[in-house]
Amino acid sequence: MFKTLKNDIPASIVVFFVALPLCLGIALASGAPLFSGLIAGIIGGIVVASISGSTIGVSGPAAGLAAIVATAIITLGGLDNGGFEKFLVAVVLGGIIQILLGFAKAGIIAYFFPSSVIKGMLTGIGIIIILKQIPYFFGMGNNPTGNFSFLDVKWEGFKLVSDLLNSLNALLSGNISMGATTIGVIGLGILLLWANILSKKAKIFQLIQGPLIAVIIGIFFYIITKGDTLGLIESQLVSVPVPDSFDNFKGQFSFPNFSAIGDKDVWVIAFTIAIVASLETLLCVEATDKLDPNKNVTPTNRELIAQGTGNIISGLIGGLPITQVIVRSSANIQSGGRTKASAIIHGFFLLISVILIPTLLNKIPLSVLAAILFVVGFKLAKPSTFKTMFSLGWKQWLPFMATVLPMAITGDLLLGVGLGLVFGIFVILLKSFQNSHFLHKEGENIADGIIKMTLAEEVTFFNKAAILKELDNLPENSILELDVSKTKYLDNDIIEILEDFAVKAKERCINIKVFSERGKIENPDSFIEFFNLAKK
Incomplete structure (x- = not known):
C-alpha cells in the first residue's frame, strides 16, 4: 500500500x-x-x-x-x-x-x-x-x-x-x-x-x-x-x-x-x-x-x-x-x-x-x-458509451436505456436500476425460451495441467457467478481449453469476464486455448474481437 x-x-x-x-x-x-x-x-x-x-x-x-x-x-x-x-x-x-x-x-x-x-x-x-x-x-x-x-x-x-x-x-x-x-x-x-x-x-x-x-x-x-x-x-x-x-x-x-x-x-x-x-x-x-x-x-x-x-x-x-x-x-x-x-x-x-x-x-x-x-x-456519461452500447445490439441497448432514462428524468437511482433489471430479465427470458443455457466443465487432466471447459449453446449473465468461480479456481501454470464451438449466444457479460480473465491469466501463467468453429486460437489478445470475428 x-x-x-x-x-x-x-x-x-x-x-x-x-x-x-x-x-x-x-x-x-x-x-x-x-x-x-x-x-x-x-x-x-x-x-x-x-x-x-x-x-x-x-x-x-x-x-x-x-x-x-x-x-x-x-x-x-x-x-x-x-x-x-x-x-x-x-x-x-x-x-x-x-x-x-x-x-x-x-x-x-x-x-x-x-x-x-x-x-x-x-x-x-x-x-x-x-x-x-x-x-x-x-x-x-x-x-x-x-x-x-x-x-x-x-x-x-x-x-x-x-x-x-x-x-x-x-x-x-x-x-x-x-x-x-x-x-x-x-x-x-x-x-x-x-x-x-x-x-x-x-x-x-x-x-x-x-x-x-x-x-x-x-x-x-x-x-x-x-x-x-x-x-x-x-x-x-x-x-x-x-x-x-x-x-x-x-x-x-x-x-x-x-x-x-x-x-x-x-x-x-x-x-x-x-x-x-x-x-x-x-x-x-x-x-x-x-x-x-x-x-x-x-x-x-x-x-x-x-x-x-x-x-x-x-x-x-x-x-x-x-x-x-x-x-x-x-x-x-x-x-x-x-x-x-x-x-x-x-x-x-x-x-x-x-x-x-x-x-x-x-x-x-x-x-x-x-x-x-x-x-x-462527463467521464461517467461519455457519448462513446451510448455508441458502444447501441453497437452491441438491442439486447444490451434496451436494458441500458431503460436504466438511464428513468434516472435522467426523475433522478431516482433505484427506480432506474429496477426498470433496467426488468428489461434485462425480459431479454434473458426471451433468449432462454429459444434455447437452454449452462456452463459445463468437461474434465481435468491433473498430470498435464489441462482443464477442459465447454460452453453450451446459450450462456447468459445468470452464469456469471458459476463462470467466475470456475475461472478463479484454476491453478497457476495450467492450460485452459475453452470450447465455444457449439455456442450460439454468448452474453456480453460473459465476454467481459473472459476479457478480464485473459489479463489475470498472464499473471498466473495460465495458457488459454479457445476452440471454435473457425479453428483454434491460443491466448487471444481480445475476446471481444475474437467473438466478433467468429460471428462473421
Missing part, C-alpha cells in the same frame, strides 16, 4: 473535495443535522475502507437512502422531538443485519445484475451529476451547502427535468451570478487544461491534481473579489459548521436513544436500511470493479460486513447510513487511486478539515466544486 502513496495521496485530495459537498448535501436532503453527513463520510473513509476488500471503492452517506432517512425521522417524531436519536437506533440495527447478511454470504446477489444495467446506472448517475450542478455553477442555487443528493423527486413533477428547465429559463433571463460563473468557468478551464495537456507534460502535474489547484484559485478569487461586483455571497459558498469551543464541537454529536429499541417502526426502518443499503453497495461494487483498470474483484460478503460495521459506528455517534458510493469511487479511479489508502486518507482529510479549517472550507465557491463534478459526470 505504501508503494503507491504517490498515486493515492493526490487521488484522496480529489475524493475529499468531491465528498465534502456530497456529505453536506445528502444530510440536508435527508432532513438530518449537517454534521451527521460529515460523520458518515469520515467513518466511510477510515473505518469501512480499512475493513473492506475493495482497493478503490469509497464509502460515505448514502444518496439512495436520503428519501428513506427523511421519512424515517419524521415517522419517529421529527428532528426536534427526538426522532433523529430514535433513527440512529435503526442505523445501528441495520448495520448488525448487514453483518449477518455478510456471514450468510448474501453478497452473491451482485452477480445477478446484467452489465448493461450497471453501465446504465453509471451513465445515469453521470447525467444526474451534470444536471444537478448547473444551478451551482452559475450561482443560482438557493441551497447554501449545495444539494448534491439525487433525491427530492416528485413523480408528478418529474423533478430533475423541471429543475433543468428552470435553470435554462434563468440562464436565458440573465438571472445568474457573474462572480460564480466566472470562477466556475476558470475552474473548469483549469481542470480541462490539467487533464488534457499539463498532466502529459511533467510528473509534477500528475502529483498535484487539477481539482486542488481549481479549489485554491477559487478561494483566492473569493478573497480578492469580496465586496466587488464579482464577489460571491454566502449561499454560493460551502457551509461547514464552525464550532467555537470544544464543548460546542462535542455538542454536534448525537447518540441513539436505545429506549426505542422495542418500537416496531424502528425495526421496520432498520430492515429497510439494511436491504436498500446492501443492494446499493453491491451495485456500486459491481460498477466500481468494472471501472477498475487493474480488474480487481471485490469480495462482496466482506464488503457487507465492512458496511455493517461502518453503519454501527456511524449510528452510535450520530452519523447517517453508509454505502459504497459510485461518485466518489469513480472520482478515485479517475484521479489515479491505486489502493484503499486513498479512501482512508480522504476520511482523515474530512476529519482534519472539520476540526482545524472549517472557516477556510467555507471560502470554497460551490461553482468550482460544480466544475469538478461536471468533469466526473
Whole structure:
C-alpha cells in the first residue's frame, strides 16, 4: 500500500473535495443535522475502507437512502422531538443485519445484475451529476451547502427535468451570478487544461491534481473579489459548521436513544436500511470493479460486513447510513487511486478539515466544486458509451436505456436500476425460451495441467457467478481449453469476464486455448474481437 502513496495521496485530495459537498448535501436532503453527513463520510473513509476488500471503492452517506432517512425521522417524531436519536437506533440495527447478511454470504446477489444495467446506472448517475450542478455553477442555487443528493423527486413533477428547465429559463433571463460563473468557468478551464495537456507534460502535474489547484484559485478569487461586483455571497459558498469551543464541537454529536429499541417502526426502518443499503453497495461494487483498470474483484460478503460495521459506528455517534458510493469511487479511479489508502486518507482529510479549517472550507465557491463534478459526470456519461452500447445490439441497448432514462428524468437511482433489471430479465427470458443455457466443465487432466471447459449453446449473465468461480479456481501454470464451438449466444457479460480473465491469466501463467468453429486460437489478445470475428 505504501508503494503507491504517490498515486493515492493526490487521488484522496480529489475524493475529499468531491465528498465534502456530497456529505453536506445528502444530510440536508435527508432532513438530518449537517454534521451527521460529515460523520458518515469520515467513518466511510477510515473505518469501512480499512475493513473492506475493495482497493478503490469509497464509502460515505448514502444518496439512495436520503428519501428513506427523511421519512424515517419524521415517522419517529421529527428532528426536534427526538426522532433523529430514535433513527440512529435503526442505523445501528441495520448495520448488525448487514453483518449477518455478510456471514450468510448474501453478497452473491451482485452477480445477478446484467452489465448493461450497471453501465446504465453509471451513465445515469453521470447525467444526474451534470444536471444537478448547473444551478451551482452559475450561482443560482438557493441551497447554501449545495444539494448534491439525487433525491427530492416528485413523480408528478418529474423533478430533475423541471429543475433543468428552470435553470435554462434563468440562464436565458440573465438571472445568474457573474462572480460564480466566472470562477466556475476558470475552474473548469483549469481542470480541462490539467487533464488534457499539463498532466502529459511533467510528473509534477500528475502529483498535484487539477481539482486542488481549481479549489485554491477559487478561494483566492473569493478573497480578492469580496465586496466587488464579482464577489460571491454566502449561499454560493460551502457551509461547514464552525464550532467555537470544544464543548460546542462535542455538542454536534448525537447518540441513539436505545429506549426505542422495542418500537416496531424502528425495526421496520432498520430492515429497510439494511436491504436498500446492501443492494446499493453491491451495485456500486459491481460498477466500481468494472471501472477498475487493474480488474480487481471485490469480495462482496466482506464488503457487507465492512458496511455493517461502518453503519454501527456511524449510528452510535450520530452519523447517517453508509454505502459504497459510485461518485466518489469513480472520482478515485479517475484521479489515479491505486489502493484503499486513498479512501482512508480522504476520511482523515474530512476529519482534519472539520476540526482545524472549517472557516477556510467555507471560502470554497460551490461553482468550482460544480466544475469538478461536471468533469466526473462527463467521464461517467461519455457519448462513446451510448455508441458502444447501441453497437452491441438491442439486447444490451434496451436494458441500458431503460436504466438511464428513468434516472435522467426523475433522478431516482433505484427506480432506474429496477426498470433496467426488468428489461434485462425480459431479454434473458426471451433468449432462454429459444434455447437452454449452462456452463459445463468437461474434465481435468491433473498430470498435464489441462482443464477442459465447454460452453453450451446459450450462456447468459445468470452464469456469471458459476463462470467466475470456475475461472478463479484454476491453478497457476495450467492450460485452459475453452470450447465455444457449439455456442450460439454468448452474453456480453460473459465476454467481459473472459476479457478480464485473459489479463489475470498472464499473471498466473495460465495458457488459454479457445476452440471454435473457425479453428483454434491460443491466448487471444481480445475476446471481444475474437467473438466478433467468429460471428462473421
